[in-house]
Amino acid sequence: MIPFGRASRSKRADIAIDLGTANTIVVERGSGVVFDEPSVCCFKAYDAVPEFVAAGFEAQSYVGRAVRPFKVVRPLRNGVLSDMAAARELLRFATRAHRSAWRLSRPRAVIGVPADATEAERRALITAAVDAGLAEPALVAEPLLAAIGADLPIDEPRGRMLIDCGAGTTEVALMSLGAICYSHSVRGGGEALERALISHFALGHRFQIGVSTAERLKVQLSELLQLGRGASLVEVRGLDTASGIPKTITVAAQELWTAWERYIGEVVTIVQTALAEAPPEMSHDILEDGISLTGGAAMTALLADRIEAVSGIRSKVVDQPMRSVATGLLQLIRE
Numbered sequence: 316m317i318p319f320g321r322a323s324r325s326k327r328a329d330i331a332i333d334l335g336t337a338n339t340i341v342v343e344r345g346s347g348v349v350f351d352e353p354s355v356c357c358f359k360a361y362d363a364v365p366e367f368v369a370a371g372f373e374a375q376s377y378v379g380r381a382v383r384p385f386k387v388v389r390p391l392r393n394g395v396l397s398d399m400a401a402a403r404e405l406l407r408f409a410t411r412a413h414r415s416a417w418r419l420s421r422p423r424a425v426i427g428v429p430a431d432a433t434e435a436e437r438r439a440l441i442t443a444a445v446d447a448g449l450a451e452p453a454l455v456a457e458p459l460l461a462a463i464g465a466d467l468p469i470d471e472p473r474g475r476m477l478i479d480c481g482a483g484t485t486e487v488a489l490m491s492l493g494a495i496c497y498s499h500s501v502r503g504g505g506e507a508l509e510r511a512l513i514s515h516f517a518l519g520h521r522f523q524i525g526v527s528t529a530e531r532l533k534v535q536l537s538e539l540l541q542l543g544r545g546a547s548l549v550e551v552r553g554l555d556t557a558s559g560i561p562k563t564i565t566v567a568a569q570e571l572w573t574a575w576e577r578y579i580g581e582v583v584t585i586v587q588t589a590l591a592e593a594p595p596e597m598s599h600d601i602l603e604d605g606i607s608l609t610g611g612a613a614m615t616a617l618l619a620d621r622i623e624a625v626s627g628i629r630s631k632v633v634d635q636p637m638r639s640v641a642t643g644l645l646q647l648i649r650e
């Protein structure tokens with residue numbers, strides 16, 4: 316993997332890709348963001364001879380609605396590649412629209428990966444990228460990209476801490492002099508909160524809700540909490556499992572806070588562990604400069620406040636947290 320700042324191969328890259336568990340963003344040198352859609356593919360006859368049907372927004376609209384012979388597949392699980400065919404087709408789809416603009420039919424690409432992705436996971440990603448028609452795919456650690464995208468001056472001899480709260484991974488990194496000195500990634504992120512909401516309704520209400528409903532509910536709860544309306548009632552659409560009848564039920568938002576607290580507690584533990592690992596000088600740097608939160612799940616209401624309350628260190632969600640890695644990639648290929 317190439318360290319940031321010494322990425323000679325990536326300087327020649329035409330495009331760069333943030334292939335996330337929930338969203339895929341493609342940036343192109345000279346154009347900026349050219350693709351930003353959900354990381355989802357739909358295939359026909361997936362278990363026999365898979366035939367690509369759709370990806371991105373269109374495939375997302377099939378989630379929970381696809382019936383045989385159609386199958387909706389996510390290329391990544393917990394931040395790393397879990398389905399080769401889906402990864403290849405999504406990468407091909409995400410980079411295809413702009414291919415005609417290049418003189419070469421195989422654009423050179425840089426792709427972000429979790430800092431502690433295994434060798435096998437990296438190799439699988441490179442294979443999928445090559446199969447998708449990308450040339451010389453180079454991998455760069457996502458926390459470095461997120462830090463660059465968030466405008467953290469990581470090249471200085473000063474400790475900086477960043478937490479990338481994605482849908483499938485939560486990654487904390489301590490950086491100085493353009494390199495990662497400590498990183499820890501937990502395979503689990505904002506999606507864990509959605510799963511917790513789904514099981515809350517299944518067990519507590521005998522009510523089945525879909526993944527898309529759970530995500531919308533999560534974002535709605537986040538907004539209510541931010542507005543100080545944590546005691547509101549919320550309407551949820553789903554299926555009454557006893558009668559098999561679709562229904563809309565109304566629940567008090569308060570009963571969902573246990574799941575919320577569990578997710579926040581897990582992220583706080585990751586931060587505490589990282590702080591305990593930081594060398595003393597760097598700890599003081601972090602105390603003075605604060606902790607930066609990136610990734611979509613960083614917008615989970617109360618998360619930054621809780622990290623700040625527990626650690627005593629100023630913690631702030633960066634501007635456009637879902638775009639941090641992509642912005643870092645754009646800077647990388649622009650150099």
Ligand SMILES: Nc1ncnc2c1ncn2[C@@H]1O[C@H](COP(=O)(O)OP(=O)(O)OP(=O)(O)O)[C@@H](O)[C@H]1O
Nearest residue numbers: 335336337338394481482483484505537610611612
């Ligand atoms: N307002 C919000 N409150 C809480 N969570 C949110 C909000 N907006 C988006 N999210 C969550 O952010 C996550 C998507 O973030 P992001 O695009 O950074 O993840 P990703 O890069 O695809 O995943 P990963 O990096 O783990 O592979 C989803 O779980 C989504 O539900």
Ligand SMILES: [Mg+2]
Nearest residue numbers: 335481610640
């Ligand atoms: Mg991400």
